Amino acid sequence: MTVLVRAVKVTKQYQRAVAVKEISFELRGGQVLGLLGHNGAGKSSLISALLGSLSYQGEIEICGLNPVKQRVQLMRYLAYISDRNVLPLWMNVAQVLRYSSGVHPSFDINKARQLLSSTQIPLTAKISSLSSGMKVQLHLSIIMATDTKVLILDEPTLGLDLIYRDTFYRHLIEWFHDGERALIIASHEVSEIEHLLTDVLILKQSEVVLQGEMASIYARYFIVDAQHQHQSIIEQMSPLASQVGLGTTKWLLKNEYRAQAEGLGDILEPSLQDIFLALQKEDA
Amino acid sequence: MSDWNDKQPIFHQIKERIEKQILLGIWAEGMALPSVRTVAADLKINHLTVMKAYQLLVDDNLIEKKRGQGMFVLSGALEKLKAEKKQQFLTQDIPNIVQMLKRIDMPLHDFINELEKQIEEDK
Numbered sequence: 001m002t003v004l005v006r007a008v009k010v011t012k013q014y015q016r017a018v019a020v021k022e023i024s025f026e027l028r029g030g031q032v033l034g035l036l037g038h039n040g041a042g043k044s045s046l047i048s049a050l051l052g053s054l055s056y057q058g059e060i061e062i063c064g065l066n067p068v069k070q071r072v073q074l075m076r077y078l079a080y081i082s083d084r085n086v087l088p089l090w091m092n093v094a095q096v097l098r099y100s101s102g103v104h105p106s107f108d109i110n111k112a113r114q115l116l117s118s119t120q121i122p123l124t125a126k127i128s129s130l131s132s133g134m135k136v137q138l139h140l141s142i143i144m145a146t147d148t149k150v151l152i153l154d155e156p157t158l159g160l161d162l163i164y165r166d167t168f169y170r171h172l173i174e175w176f177h178d179g180e181r182a183l184i185i186a187s188h189e190v191s192e193i194e195h196l197l198t199d200v201l202i203l204k205q206s207e208v209v210l211q212g213e214m215a216s217i218y219a220r221y222f223i224v225d226a227q228h229q230h231q232s233i234i235e236q237m238s239p240l241a242s243q244v245g246l247g248t249t250k251w252l253l254k255n256e257y258r259a260q261a262e263g264l265g266d267i268l269e270p271s272l273q274d275i276f277l278a279l280q281k282e283d284a
Numbered sequence: 285m286s287d288w289n290d291k292q293p294i295f296h297q298i299k300e301r302i303e304k305q306i307l308l309g310i311w312a313e314g315m316a317l318p319s320v321r322t323v324a325a326d327l328k329i330n331h332l333t334v335m336k337a338y339q340l341l342v343d344d345n346l347i348e349k350k351r352g353q354g355m356f357v358l359s360g361a362l363e364k365l366k367a368e369k370k371q372q373f374l375t376q377d378i379p380n381i382v383q384m385l386k387r388i389d390m391p392l393h394d395f396i397n398e399l400e401k402q403i404e405e406d407k
Contacts, residue, residue: 032330166328173325195294195329218293268290 001028003061004150004182005050010058012045019045021206022058025199027150029180032196034187036276037203043186046203047154050184051080063149076105077149083158085135089128093121093138106147115141119167133164140168144175152184157192169196194272202279209279214272221275222258225250226265237261241278252278294329298337306346306357307365317347317355 005027012020020042027033037043048054052067052074060067065074087096093116101109116123119141121134130138136156143151157165173196176183187193200217202210210217225248226234234249237257243250252274253261261267288294305311320338324331338355341347346361385395 030332169328170325173328173331174321177321177324177331195288195327195333198330198332223290266291269293271290 001030001180003028004063004180005184006059006061007050008059010046010049010056010060012042012049012054012056018206020049020056020203023201023203023208024058025201025211027182027184027199029149029182031198032176032183032185034185034190034193034197034200034272035203036187036190036200036272038280040205041203042206043203044154047080047152047184047186050152051078076147078152079143079146079148079150080152080154081136081139081143081156082154083156085127085132085139087127087135087139090126092124092126093130094123096127096138096142097123100142100145104146107142108145112141112145115144115171131164133160133168136160136168137164137171140171144171148181149179150182150184152186154186155188156185157187157189165192190273190276191271197272200272202276204280210275217272217275218269220255221252221270222255222261223250223252223268223270223274224261224265225268226261230264234261234264241274241281295333295336295340298323298327298334299340302337302341303346303365306361307369311357313357313359313361315357316353317357319354 003026005025007026008024009022010020010024011018011022023042023046025033035043035046045054049056050060050062050067052071055068062074063077065077067074067078088099091099097109097112100107100112113123116138119134119137121130121138121141125134127135127138157168160168172183175181183196185193185196197214199213200210201208221240224234225245227248231249234251234253237251237253237260239251239253241252248265250268251261252270258267288297292300302311302317311317317338318326320331320334323329323334327334338347338349341355342349344364346358346364347355348358350356381395384390385392
């Protein structure tokens with residue numbers, strides 16, 4: 001698989017503060033990277049740098065192109081959907097499609113029409129009259145009708161109801177599976193995207209606190225669901241987090257303690273959400 | 285939505301779901317399983333996870349990959365699964381029953397009577 005995104009020591013330094021500090025990662029076709037972090041952790045700055053709309057130190061290459069210097073060529077392969085609508089509100093759907101075919105060299109208007117025919121969005125509707133779910137769906141349909149190789153989603157389902165979320169992810173997965181593409185998803189809804197990801201990058205105060213393939217990340221931690229009597233033994237294993245339940249407590253532990261913890265209770269798989277929350281709390 | 289448990293990785297849970305469905309006859313021998321793309325989109329999960337689950341089933345000789353056509357349930361899969369489940373019942377479930385009988389002080393003949401009664405009712 002070819003490398004579609006390469007970031008080496010990407011840093012964004014404002015006059016007083018560092019927004020992003022030495023972030024490096026590589027994405028190949030078929031990879032889905034989850035970009036997680038609280039507000040202000042550096043997600044938006046990193047995305048802006050990838051999109052070439054923010055100057056930065058370090059190196060970024062997307063499809064072999066520099067996002068700042070070769071922005072025009074790159075926009076053919078790079079797309080972005082955020083929670084904010086960017087489609088022109090005064091156009092109707094058919095006009096947006098014609099406009100897209102005029103400005104985007106690889107836009108396939110017939111494909112876009114066909115994709116839209118499976119939705120509730122009529123070609124005659126004005127963008128301003130569409131619900132936020134429909135706007136996101138329209139935006140995704142336009143992108144799916146181009147030769148996009150790298151798609152960056154920034155809180156794509158914010159404000160969407162459950163049915164639209166479901167349709168959105170269904171279309172996204174089907175499209176993604178049909179080609180050699182890479183996805184970057186930034187979201188607060190960790191549990192919603194967890195199982196879509198192949199890789200994750202967790203930011204905290206501008207720095208990476210956890211990065212890697214999902215399988216290797218899960219393998220670094222485990223949960224033991226133990227009776228309260230074992231509390232003092234488990235506390236010596238420097239647990240990252242604990243959650244008191246009825247009769248038992250769930251402890252999130254690093255994998256090096258697995259052998260010691262076995263027999264103290266049920267061993268469970270941690271979710272990405274468990275790990276994410278623990279890392280945000282942990283004083284580093 | 286998708287009710288995954290936290291006892292096992294998801295690909296393992298998918299594998300077990302399919303095994304159970306083969307036992308129930310939902311996927312008959314010789315029948316095609318849904319494509320990786322469909323399962324991924326339906327369950328909103330990464331396609332690699334689905335591929336991993338399918339690969340485990342291939343490794344267990346329960347399904348086979350036909351080039352360009354997808355995954356098919358192998359003939360003999362049902363018998364194989366039944367034998368496996370029987371083994372699992374003998375080595376895992378029966379010891380649990382033994383422990384339970386001890387815990388609730390239930391004499392063996394009471395248990396057997398109850399078992400016979402319920403088997404009769406199920407006919």
